[in-house]
Amino acid sequence: MLFLQATAAFGLEAVVGRELEALGLPPTEKEDGRVRFDGEPADLVRANLWLRAADRVQVVAEEFDCDDYDAFYETVRTLDWTQWIAYDAAFPVTGRSVRSALGHVPTLQSMAKKAIAEALCEARGDRPGSPVPEVGPPVPIEVNVRKDRVSLLLDTTGPGLHKRGYRDLTGPAPLKETLAAGIVLLSVWTRDRPLLDPCCGTGTLPIEAALIGRNMAPGLHREFVAEGWPLAPPELWAEQRAAAEAAILPPLEKPLQGGDIDRDAVSAARRHAGRAGVGEDVHFQQRTIAEAGAKGSHGVLLANPPYGERLGDADAVHADLAALLNRLGDWSAAILTPHPAFPSMVGRKAERRRKLYNGTLACTLHQYLGPKPPALGGDPVPAG
Numbered sequence: 523m524l525f526l527q528a529t530a531a532f533g534l535e536a537v538v539g540r541e542l543e544a545l546g547l548p549p550t551e552k553e554d555g556r557v558r559f560d561g562e563p564a565d566l567v568r569a570n571l572w573l574r575a576a577d578r579v580q581v582v583a584e585e586f587d588c589d590d591y592d593a594f595y596e597t598v599r600t601l602d603w604t605q606w607i608a609y610d611a612a613f614p615v616t617g618r619s620v621r622s623a624l625g626h627v628p629t630l631q632s633m634a635k636k637a638i639a640e641a642l643c644e645a646r647g648d649r650p651g652s653p654v655p656e657v658g659p660p661v662p663i664e665v666n667v668r669k670d671r672v673s674l675l676l677d678t679t680g681p682g683l684h685k686r687g688y689r690d691l692t693g694p695a696p697l698k699e700t701l702a703a704g705i706v707l708l709s710v711w712t713r714d715r716p717l718l719d720p721c722c723g724t725g726t727l728p729i730e731a732a733l734i735g736r737n738m739a740p741g742l743h744r745e746f747v748a749e750g751w752p753l754a755p756p757e758l759w760a761e762q763r764a765a766a767e768a769a770i771l772p773p774l775e776k777p778l779q780g781g782d783i784d785r786d787a788v789s790a791a792r793r794h795a796g797r798a799g800v801g802e803d804v805h806f807q808q809r810t811i812a813e814a815g816a817k818g819s820h821g822v823l824l825a826n827p828p829y830g831e832r833l834g835d836a837d838a839v840h841a842d843l844a845a846l847l848n849r850l851g852d853w854s855a856a857i858l859t860p861h862p863a864f865p866s867m868v869g870r871k872a873e874r875r876r877k878l879y880n881g882t883l884a885c886t887l888h889q890y891l892g893p894k895p896p897a898l899g900g901d902p903v904p905a906g
């Protein structure tokens with residue numbers, strides 16, 4: 523059994539917890555920025571392939587309380603690193619420290635590096651201090667210290683999970699794919715409901731929704747650092763990728779809608795949807811928010827409107843978005859914005875609100891809940 527953790531942006535831990543539940547991997551612990559779970563090597567592979575809102579999947583190799591550098595070095599040196607790191611593997615070490623006596627990260631990094639090298643030499647019977655080759659597939663290690671508790675973490679993901687591989691062009695302020703997926707998962711959208719993002723930029727929200735609607739594993743078409751490890755051999759990845767391919771659902775009955783004022787953004791969005799394998803499931807059109815309208819009933823409006831100087835007149839755009847929301851009748855909405863006046867532009871407070879960070883920008887996800895679709899037993903009584 524492996525002790526595993528998925529890291530996530532602040533505010534998305536509960537979403538990642540629910541994703542893990544759905545994978546049959548119930549969380550054992552949830553804290554700011556991380557969700558822990560137990561699993562076999564196949565689960566580590568599944569978590570990497572399937573988690574949509576998490577940043578990365580790590581093995582918790584060891585954990586201990588420590589507030590002294592010498593004790594830290596000695597504990598790291600006496601661990602059995604050969605179970606994780608082949609003698610010739612590269613093992614870059616990064617560090618983080620929060621409210622701890624072991625607060626100097628470069629010292630932690632260099633001490634851990636030296637201690638692990640010494641442990642590997644010792645296990646092989648080499649003279650202490652002999653150089654380790656570090657030519658094999660990397661095992662990235664993070665020394666993470668929180669309130670004097672040291673976690674030694676092995677990164678199984680490599681480039682963050684937001685790097686799905688479909689986005690190769692950028693827009694004015696694209697959402698991270700993991701945050702976009704988190705917003706879709708927090709919203710009431712399901713694959714049988716219409717969806718509109720009227721300022722979709724490079725298309726991240728509708729594309730992530732389409733991936734969810736088609737049950738496509740977001741990591742299906744990328745590589746992971748642990749693919750080079752003896753712990754998770756290539757057959758395991760091939761098996762789980764084949765299972766993920768087989769789980770893909772047919773195209774959505776009605777395509778999701780994306781619009782943007784900017785022609786280049788619309789063509790980037792189309793390109794990205796095609797690369798993500800959901801070109802048929804999302805339609806993009808060049809048009810303004812003021813020109814947008816509903817196609818279908820009981821849909822979900824998703825958006826992260828422009829905010830800040832570079833992105834034009836935020837007030838006018840937010841007012842257009844609020845007017846659209848009010849025009850949409852029986853639709854629900856999930857709008858991510860830091861604009862404090864947005865609820866007053868809509869004319870009412872959102873039924874659900876959640877703080878999320880778009881990069882370093884603190885935003886609120888405002889969720890306005892319309893009536894449930896009749897198929898879900900909702901109409902004619904509006905949902906509260």
Ligand SMILES: C[S@@+](CC[C@H](N)C(=O)[O-])C[C@H]1O[C@@H](n2cnc3c(N)ncnc32)[C@H](O)[C@@H]1O
Nearest residue numbers: 696697721722723724726782783784810811828
């Ligand atoms: C913050 S970005 C959206 C980023 C997008 N979620 C992504 O992941 O790429 C805001 C977008 O709103 C668009 N925009 C600005 N004013 C608009 C308007 N009046 N109507 C429609 N789109 C508009 C911009 O062109 C920009 O692409």
